[in-house]
Amino acid sequence: MRYAMAIDTNKCVGCTDCVVACQTENNVPIGYCRDWITETVDGTYPNIEIELRSERCNHCDNAPCVRCCPTGASQVADGGIVITVEDECIGCGACIESCPYEARYTHPDGYVDKCTFCLHRVKEGELPACVAVCPTKCMYFGDLEDPNSDVSKVMKFRKYKTLAPEAGTDPHIFYLI
Amino acid sequence: MKEELIISGRNLPHIDPHLNLWHWQISLYLFLGGLAAGILFFAAIVTLLGKEKEYEGAVKFATLIPPIALVVGLFVLIIDLSHMWYAWRLYVTFRITSPMSWGAWTLMLVTPLSFFWVMSYMKEYFLYWRWKEGWLGKIEGIVDWLAKNRKLMAWILVPSTIILGIYTGILLSAFNARPLWNNSILGVLFLTSGLSTGAATIILFGRSHKERKLFSQIDLILIGIELFLITHMIMGMLAGSQVQLEASELLLGGQFTVTFWVFVVMLGLVFPAILEIFELIGFRVPVYIPALLVIMGGVVFRFVMIDAGQLTRFLY
Amino acid sequence: MSTNRRQFIKISALGTGGVAMAASAYGFAGSFLSVFDSSDEKKSINMKRYPTYCEVCFWKCAAWTHVNEAGEIVKIIGNDDDPHCNGRLCPRGTGGIGMYNDEDRLKTPLIRVKAEDGGEDTFREASWEEALDLVAAKMKDIGDYYGPESFALLKHGSSGKHFEHLFKSYGSDTIGEPAYAQCRGPREAAFATTFGSWVGSPEPTDIRDTKCLVLIGSHIGENMHNSQIQEVSDAIDKDVTIITVDPRASTVASKSKYWLPIKPATDIALLLAWMHVIIYDKLYDEAYVKKYTHGFEELKKHVANYTPEWAYGITTLEPAQIRKTAVEMANAAPAVIVHPGRHVTWYGDDTQRERAIAILNGLLGSWGKRGGFYLKEKIKVPKYPHPPYPHPQWSWENLGEKYPLAQMGVTNELVNASIPELAGEHEIKAWFVSGTNVTKSIPNKKVLEKAMDAIEFMVVCDTMPMDVTGYADVVLPECTYLERYDGIRSATNREPSIALRMPAAPPKYDSKPSWWMAKEIGERLGLGDYFDFDKYEDVIDWQLQKMGSSLEEMQRIGVKKFPRTSGPMYFEDGEDFEFATNTGKIELFSTELDELGFDPMPVYTPHPEPEEGYYRLNYGRAPMHTFSRTANNPNLNDLMDENVIWINPKVAKNWSIKSGQEIYLKNQDGIVSSFPIKVRVTERIRWDSVYMVHGFGHKNEKLSRAHGRGANDTELISNVKIDPLMGGTGMRGNFVTFLTDNPNLVES
C-alpha cells in the first residue's frame, strides 16, 4: 500500500477550502496550518499563465525529516504516510530544517505537527478532510499500488509533476498539469 | 513578470516568511561543542604522546573550559527545545541516520569525560588541600584512579572528540533542504574550525613560550586548511545547482557578505594568521590577540552559517 | 507505551505491504489513535451532528454542524443530499464555525447614550426587556405620528424574513435589501423583460452539462457560489469551452480556452458584435428563434452595423477573436450559457447589458435546453396562519416609482427618502437594519451618512459589532445561524428541496434569534396574533407536517427532496411554450421597454475613462470571504486578513511603488481611503485599472482582527450611475490615484 495524492492544477481555484477544512478537522490552531495555497503568475498582461496549487507534506519516500529525527518521533506509518508522534517529539526542529517543502511547524504545545494525510479518517475508509471538502473536486487520493484507486486512475491519463524533485525526496503529491 | 506567492495567509511562527527556527542557541552550542572537542582532542593527543609536562596549558588548564562549554552548550540546546520536557526521549533510542542522535550520544560520552579529566588534575590544581580528610578523603580514591587512567580516557577522547567536532558540521550538512549547508565539506570545515578555536584557547592558557609557539603553528596550519575548505565549499556551490548558486549569493553578494568576509575570513582567519606568522618569524605580537580573533571568528562563523543557511531553500 | 503499538505506526514504506486498513479492528483503532493524536480520538467518537443551512452567503448550502462531547462546535460539513452543495461546503461555509467562535461578537443589547456637551456618544449595555421596550415604543410612536410606512426595514439574509413579517404586520412594506439594487436587480429586470422569468438564486444555469460557458465578468472561483463552481469543475472535466470576458485575469480566466481581456465598461459593444456575427453568419438556432422569439427582424436591423471591426475600436478585442468565440458558442448551442452574472450593477446601463446577454441566449436557443438554462422549480412552504397584513398607504413601490422595472425595494431610494431635501412625497423617519452592513454595501457614503443623521431612530440587529452598528440607537445582538432555528430553506433548483436549520449549541452570551426578537416586539405592539406560537420550531413543525414531513424527520435528514411537478427540466424540440412576456415569446425586441419609452434593444454608450494618473477602481470577491461579514471571522481572517490593491507592473514602475508597500487611495472626488492598503504588483490587472477585494477596511475598533486592515472600496465609490430602468447603483465608474505618504500626517 502506498498512499498518494494527485491535485489537478487545471481545476483548483485556490479557494483555500482545503486549508480551513484541515484546520477544523485536525484541531490545527488558528495561525497555523498543515496545508496552504500557492499562486504563480507568469507572463505579461494579457498573455499570462496562472497556476494555483494546494500544498502540504509530500509524504516523501525518501523523507529527510524521518531520517534526521533523533527520537523517532517522525516516522513512516502505514501506507508510506509520514507522521510525527506528539509525545516522542522533543521539539528540536531538525525535521523542520530538513524539509524542503517547509511542510512542518511547531505546534503551540511544543511538538512538531504536520499533515497526516488524515490517517484517522483514511483508516475508517474516509477521504482526507481536504479532499472531501474541495469544491472543485480537484484532489484525488488513494493507494498508488491499487490500479483502481482514484489516484492511480487519474495519473494514468494525465501529465503530472512533483515539487522540487531535485531535492531527492521522492515526493508523493503529484500535480496534474 | 513572474510572481510566486502563498495566498492562504500562511504565517507559521519561525517558518514564514522564511525559516528562522534556530537562533543563537544553536549557533552557540555548535561553537561550544566544536571548541570543547578541539581542546579535548589536543589534550588527549598530548597525553597519548606523553608530553603532559611540556604542554601543561593544553592538558591541565585549557581543559577547564570543555566541561563548562559543554554544560552551557547542552543547557542552551535544551532550553531551545520546544517540547523540552520530553528531552529524555533522546536517550531511549539511537537513530543511526540522525546526526542529532549521534550528537546526543557523543555528548553523553564526552561531557562526563571532560569532567573526569578535570577531576583527574584536582590534586595538581589544589596542591595544598588536605586530601586525606573529610569529604575530600572520600573522593581521593576516584581522583587518583582517574589520574592513573588518563591515558585510557585520552584513547576514548580522540575518536569521540573527532566525532563531536565533525558532528557539529554534519548536523547542518545533512539537511539537503538548506542548500547552503548541504555540502560534503561542512563537516570537515566545522571540525577544523573547532580544532582551530581549541588550539587558540590553548594558546591563551599556554604555560610556556614553547607551548604557545607549537599551538600557534598548529593553528596556522588549521587556518590554512580552513581557508582552503571555505574556498572549496564556495567553488562547489558555484558549480552546483541553481539553489546552491542562490545560496552562495548570500555569502558572495548578499545579506551576509560583510559579516562573513570581514568577521569570519579577514578578522577571524587571515589577520590572525598573519599575526601568527609575524610571531613565528620573530616579531613580538601579544599572542592573545590572534587567539581571541580566531575564537571570535569561530563564533561568528557559526552564527552566519545558522542564520544564512535557514534563508536558503528549494521553493518559493 | 507498549511495543506492538509502536510497531504498527512504524511499518515502513518498504514493509510487508501493510496491514489492510479496512481490516483494522475497532479496539486496534482506538489504541492506535491514542498514540497518534489524542485530539483526533476525541473527535471521531461521540460526535453529534445537527442539520443547518449556511448563512455565510446566500447560496444557503445545507450542512451538518458537528458537536463534540464537550458541547463545542468543531466542524461543519456539507450535507451530501443537498443540491446546493453536494456534501462540500465552500471555504466560507467550512469556516462558518468562526462566526460562532468569534470573541468579538455582540454580546448583549446596547442602547446609545447621548453625550452631554459635545462629547462622543457611547453605548451602554441593556437588558432585552429594556431594549425591546424601547424599540417597540419607538415603532409605536413613529407609527402613530408619521405612519408605520415611514419606518423602513433594510435587511438581508434569514433574519430579515422574521422582521419582514413583523413590519408587514405592523403596516410597513417600506423594505429593501442591497441584494437587489446593489447586486442582481438589473439581470432580474432584463431576464424578466426577455424571458418573462427572473434568473433567481441559485441561477438555473445547467453548467454541469454545458459545452460552452460564457462569463461576462462573473468571476466564478473567486465568487464561490458553491454548486456553481462545482459544476464548472465538472464541465472542465468534460472539456467545456469557457469564454471569459474580464478586463482582469480572474481565476476562471486562467482556466478558460478564451480569455477576452476587454477594456472595462465596453461589454455591450462586444455583446452587440457577437449578435451581429451570430445573425449575419447564420449561426443562430433558426427553428428556436422562429418558434419562441419576438422581434428577430428588428434585432437583425439593429445590429447590422455592429460588426466585430466596430467593436474592436471600442473593446480592444481582435475581430477574429470575436468571430471565433461566436462560432464556438454557436457550435455548442443549445448547450451554451451566456451567464447572466450576479453582481451586475456596474455602469448604470446594466439592465441593457443584461438584456444583451439575455438576447444572445435567445438567439442561441439555450433557454430551456440541456446545457443551457434549465426550467427551475421549487416547492412552496405553506404559510403559517396569521391575520391578513394591513394595507400600507405607501411602500417601497412608491419610492421606486421612477424606476418602472424595479421589482423590489431600491435601497438607495429608501436612503434618499430618509433625507428631507431628497425625499419626495413620502419620507422615512426610522430604520430597522438587520443582517446588512449598509455602510459597506450601499455606495455614496455621504448621502448614506446624511440619511442616518436625519432619521429619528435606528435599530441594528446583527451578530457582530460591524460598522453599521456604530450608527444605531439600539443594537440587538442576534445569535449566529449555528445557534438557532430559522425559516425552512426552499429554493429553486433542478428538483425542489427543503433544508432545516436548527441550533447545534445554545446561543452564546446574551444573544437571541431574530424570530424571538420579532415576536417580542410584535407582542409589545399588540400584534400577538401574528406571532401565534411559542417557539419557532412549532411553526416549522406545522409547515413540515403540511408538506408531508415533520420536524423530527428533518432533524434526522436535514435535507428533503421532492419530485418535480411542473414537468421536465428542458423543452422538447418544437414543444409549445408560453413565456410570461407581453407577446408570450422571448422578446429580442422588448415591447415593454418600448412602451415605457426606453431602448427596446440595447445600444452601446461610452462611459467616462480615467484621467491621467487615475485608475479605474475594480473590485470583486475573494473566495474565502463574504463581503464585509467574514473579515473578522478568526478562521477566515487567518486565510486573508486584509485586502491588497492590485497594480500593473508598468504602473507600479511609473509610481516607483513596490509590492507590500502601503499606500492610500484617493478617488476622483477627493475622497481618501481611511486606511492604507498594501500593494500587490501583478500582471493580473490592466494598466488602466486597479483591483481590490470588497469588504475590508473596517472602522469599528471592536473588530479586533479586522479593524483598520486594508481599504474599503465602498467609501471610494462616490460616483454612482443609477440604472434608469430599475434604480440599480452602477459602482464601477470610480477612479483612484495613489498617495504614497500618509495624508493624515501631511495635513496635521
Ligand SMILES: Nc1nc2c(c(=O)[nH]1)N[C@H]1C(S)=C(S)[C@@H](COP(=O)(O)OP(=O)(O)OC[C@H]3O[C@@H](n4cnc5c(=O)[nH]c(N)nc54)[C@H](O)[C@@H]3O)O[C@H]1N2
Ligand atoms: N467568495 C465569495 N463569493 C461570493 C460572494 C462573496 O461575498 N464572497 N458574494 C456572492 C454574491 S451576493 C454575488 S452578487 C456574487 C458576485 O459575483 P459576480 O457576479 O461574479 O461579480 P462580478 O461583479 O460580475 O465580478 C467581478 C469581476 O468583474 C470583472 N469586471 C470588472 N469590470 C468589468 C467590466 O467592465 N467588464 C467585464 N466583463 N468584467 C468586469 C472584475 O474584474 C471581476 O473579475 O458573488 C457571490 N459569491
Ligand SMILES: Nc1nc2c(c(=O)[nH]1)N[C@H]1C(S)=C(S)[C@@H](COP(=O)(O)OP(=O)(O)OC[C@H]3O[C@@H](n4cnc5c(=O)[nH]c(N)nc54)[C@H](O)[C@@H]3O)O[C@H]1N2
Ligand atoms: N462596494 C461594494 N458594495 C457592494 C458590493 C461590492 O462588491 N462592492 N456587493 C454588493 C452585493 S452583490 C451584495 S449582495 C451586497 C451585500 O450586502 P450585505 O448583505 O450588507 O453584506 P455584508 O457586508 O456581508 O453585511 C452582512 C451583515 O449581516 C451581519 N450578519 C451576518 N449573519 C447574521 C445573522 O445571522 N443575523 C443578523 N442579524 N446579522 C447577520 C453581518 O455581521 C454583517 O454586518 O453588497 C453590495 N454592495
Ligand code: SF4
Ligand atoms: S479546496 Fe480544492 S479548489 Fe480550493 S484551494 Fe483547495 S485544492 Fe484548490
Ligand code: SF4
Ligand atoms: S514533505 Fe517534508 S515533512 Fe513531508 S515527508 Fe517530505 S520531508 Fe518530511
Ligand code: SF4
Ligand atoms: S522536532 Fe520532534 S519530530 Fe522533529 S526531529 Fe525533533 S524530535 Fe523529531
Ligand code: SF4
Ligand atoms: S490530508 Fe488531512 S492533514 Fe493533510 S492537509 Fe489534508 S486535511 Fe490536512
Ligand code: SF4
Ligand atoms: S456557498 Fe459557501 S458561504 Fe455560501 S452558503 Fe454555501 S457554503 Fe455557505
Ligand SMILES: [Mo]
Ligand atoms: Mo450579491
